[in-house]
Amino acid sequence: MATLSPAIQQALGDVAKLFQVSNDDLIQVTKGFGDAYLRGLQLPDQPVVMGPSYVKNDEDDGTESGAFLVLDIGWNNIYVAKLELDGKGSYTSVFKVSDIPKEIMTSDANTFFGYLAQSVKTFLTENSIQGKGLSLGFRFPFAVQKTSLRSGILLGWSKGFNIKGTVGKDPAGLLQNALDQAGLGVTVAALVNDTVASVLAASYSSVSCVMSAIYGAGTNGAYSEPAAGIAKLPNFKEDEMIINTEWGAFSDRSVLKPNTFDDQVDKLSLNAGQYLFQKMTCWFYLGEIVRGILLSLVGSKLLLNGVATDALKKYHGFSTFHAFLVEDAKDLETIKEIIAENLGYDQSAISDQDAEIIRQVCSIVAERGGKLAGAPVAALLIHQGHAVLGQANAPSGKLPIAIAIDGELFIGSQKFQSRFVNSVGAILGADFANRLQLVHVKEGGIVGAAIAAYEAINHNHG
Numbered sequence: 001m002a003t004l005s006p007a008i009q010q011a012l013g014d015v016a017k018l019f020q021v022s023n024d025d026l027i028q029v030t031k032g033f034g035d036a037y038l039r040g041l042q043l044p045d046q047p048v049v050m051g052p053s054y055v056k057n058d059e060d061d062g063t064e065s066g067a068f069l070v071l072d073i074g075w076n077n078i079y080v081a082k083l084e085l086d087g088k089g090s091y092t093s094v095f096k097v098s099d100i101p102k103e104i105m106t107s108d109a110n111t112f113f114g115y116l117a118q119s120v121k122t123f124l125t126e127n128s129i130q131g132k133g134l135s136l137g138f139r140f141p142f143a144v145q146k147t148s149l150r151s152g153i154l155l156g157w158s159k160g161f162n163i164k165g166t167v168g169k170d171p172a173g174l175l176q177n178a179l180d181q182a183g184l185g186v187t188v189a190a191l192v193n194d195t196v197a198s199v200l201a202a203s204y205s206s207v208s209c210v211m212s213a214i215y216g217a218g219t220n221g222a223y224s225e226p227a228a229g230i231a232k233l234p235n236f237k238e239d240e241m242i243i244n245t246e247w248g249a250f251s252d253r254s255v256l257k258p259n260t261f262d263d264q265v266d267k268l269s270l271n272a273g274q275y276l277f278q279k280m281t282c283w284f285y286l287g288e289i290v291r292g293i294l295l296s297l298v299g300s301k302l303l304l305n306g307v308a309t310d311a312l313k314k315y316h317g318f319s320t321f322h323a324f325l326v327e328d329a330k331d332l333e334t335i336k337e338i339i340a341e342n343l344g345y346d347q348s349a350i351s352d353q354d355a356e357i358i359r360q361v362c363s364i365v366a367e368r369g370g371k372l373a374g375a376p377v378a379a380l381l382i383h384q385g386h387a388v389l390g391q392a393n394a395p396s397g398k399l400p401i402a403i404a405i406d407g408e409l410f411i412g413s414q415k416f417q418s419r420f421v422n423s424v425g426a427i428l429g430a431d432f433a434n435r436l437q438l439v440h441v442k443e444g445g446i447v448g449a450a451i452a453a454y455e456a457i458n459h460n461h462g
Helices: 006-018 023-042 109-126 171-181 194-204 260-268 276-281 283-299 320-328 332-343 352-384 408-412 414-428 430-435 444-458
Strands: 065-073 077-086 091-099 135-139 143-148 151-156 187-192 211-215 219-226 240-244 391-395 401-406 436-440
Touching: 006 352, 023 352, 023 414, 065 109, 065 444, 077 109, 077 444, 091 109, 091 444, 109 171, 135 171, 135 444, 151 171, 171 187, 187 194, 187 444, 194 211, 194 219, 194 240, 194 401, 194 444, 211 352, 211 408, 219 276, 219 352, 260 276, 260 283, 276 283, 276 352, 283 320, 283 352, 320 332, 320 352, 320 408, 320 414, 332 352, 352 414, 401 408, 401 444, 408 414, 408 436, 414 430, 414 436, 430 436
Parallel strands: 065 135, 135 187, 211 401, 401 436
Antiparallel strands: 065 077, 077 091, 143 151, 211 219, 219 240
16 A cells, blocks of 8 residues: 555545445435335336336246247347247257447437347347247346336436437337348347346246346346235236336435536436436446546646546546456556556556555445445335344344345445445344345346246236
8 A cells, every 4th residue: 555645645535525425324325215116106207117017926936938039238238049948947048249339329219229130130040040930038228117018118228328219119119110120020029127037037047036136337126016015006906016116216316415526427427317326336337436536636636647648538438347456456556557558548657656546536436336235225125024224133033035136246346245235234234234145147137038028928917
């Protein structure tokens, strides 16, 4: 650790105060999520939509079988697969992953969905698969108000996507039109997001999870809600349904307490004013918050000789991946290498003090993100009756609680995992954290989408 000047110590202390999250703060954020969940279940058009998925979880037990196509949109790629579910909790698959060009991510409806259809066509051709008659599960990781298992209304884009002429329309219908125009004979059977897909995949693998939680480019969660609790759907006849919370859209500034650097990211984002919680916790944005702080310190002549490279000035010029590399670096020389390689500085011009400043900034931002990440999960555990705020181990004693987990933050950062678990413990009691079982379901998105397609064919939930 390098010795820091008093001016630098003061500046870093000021930054740390901006990002400080106390246990009392966590409890207030948790209560905010709890209130938002109830409003979303009772009323339409809420920021945390608590969206009906029209998927039941209790029917999925590993006996599902058949051949299905899956189209999965990732952070910046497309995953097309054909799965053979064997009815015994296992499956075989062939797949193709391809990048989405940046210009496609901000194009129009015809261009974007036409590109998706051509990706499916290429996959089928390369694998000599006859598409006619195949059902497709469409895993679509953006905010959608579902109207049935097969359809929904797009509420908005995030994570760098912004397709013109699509908000308010049915993404499954737009995809179906594109597939039809490509002459593939493939039917979009189910529209499902990543969190619902993870719950289904866990059930297929005989893992009983109380919810799913995604912390990747964005964040979201899903769980099963009794029909009686979904007041905004009084005519729903089944006994329960998986709810897609869309908790990443939580934006109550009075409890989240965003600071100047959060607001800077918000103004630069394609989704300004939306998804505030997501921007404070997720892979797509944490590196950008770090970049803003570093740029501010450079502007104050406290870092990197007051020189800002073009990369440091560029939106998303410093990724969360590199922020975690910096935090996990074994020594200051490694940090210098990371900064030189990714921000365009001459390594010899980066001092030990510079490297230490950057390490501390990365830790400050990541620490807050990990702490806040536990709040929506704690709130959902309380909502489900697995926990009572302020009563450790109530009401279900010492029983383990499994959560299906996915996303770059969980896969790529052990520190994020520990911060998340410690946050849940700080909210619900220290012993509660030991009861959590974080279950990463391999290829949960594509397996869950295939199971949703199976349900669409074999069951009818509206």
